[in-house]
Every structure is written in C-alpha cells, then in structure tokens.
Amino acid sequence: MLDVEVQELDTGVRLVGSVTSGLQPEIFLADTIENGAGYVSYLAEPAHFDQLVRALEELVDSWADSDRHSCGTSCYRCLRDPGNSPYHPLLDWRLAADTLDVVRYGTPRVDRWAQTRRLAVEAAMRAFSWECDDPGADEPILTTHRRPLRVVHPLADHLNDPGGAVDGDVFNLNLRPGAVYLTV
C-alpha cells in the first residue's frame, strides 16, 4: 500500500490499563523516524485502515494456498525478514493468521493446523512410544507414559485443565516436543 521498506514502520504490543477490565493488550503501529514520516497517519484513516486489514487478510489467506506458498512454519516469503532474525525459530504463519482472526472475529475462521497437528501427533507417537486413537481429531488425546495429553490450539484458553488430561498446544508439540514431553 505504501511502497516503503519494512524498517520504515515499527510495531509491537503494549498493555493499557482500564478501570473496568484491568490491563488490556493493544497492538500499535508507528513510524520509525522521530516525529513521524506520515505513513501511520495515512494508515490510520478509517478507509485506509480497512484497506490495510483487507489486504492483510488476503495475504494470510495466500499463505494457506499450498500452490503459492508451502513452508512448515516461516520463510522469507511470509514472516521472516532480516530485522526479525532473532525470532525466526518462533515464527509460524498459522499463528500469525490465527491471531489476526482472533483480533478481528474472536476466533480463527478456519482450522489451519489440521495437517501440522496430525504429523506432530504421529511424530510424538513414534518418538515417545505414546498412543493415540485418532491423530486426525480436532483435539487428539495421547496416552503417554504418565498423564494423558490433549493437543489443543496454541491460542486456546483452557490450558492445564485440572480434569486429568494435561493440555499441550500443537505449536509446541510441533517445534518443541521435548518440552511438551516434560509437562505430562
């Protein structure tokens, strides 16, 4: 939209206090140069902001199209750039797309994790000799060497259900299975 480099804009999350709801996170976008270059003022116009968010939604939808983009977690065509290299191992386009959906609609519009979840469950079954009746389920339950493990969405808000099963999210089971192993 602006034809500027990534480095021209800064973004992040800050916590804002409110009497009624406590601390709430806010995502901010700012011009990098002091006193501003006017880019964010332009984007803050409601019509331009709508256009920006629509373009962003089209972008994240294009990442899910395996004919146009096929990376397991992140690459230079989706989330990586030289400026965020310390975070490359943590970046996952599914998490980014789901976060956009949660901010806009309250919940992800589609299940972007089906394939990753099944492969991560099957890898854990092989690596740890765990068992699972239905690795393709929305929230598969693994029988482990200790407590059962329920594999949930990384943004699920019901982690650590006290009902017996331990919750582990698919993002960590995929990238850090050893860390999930230690939680059961």
Ligand SMILES: [Zn+2]
């Ligand atoms: Zn990618």
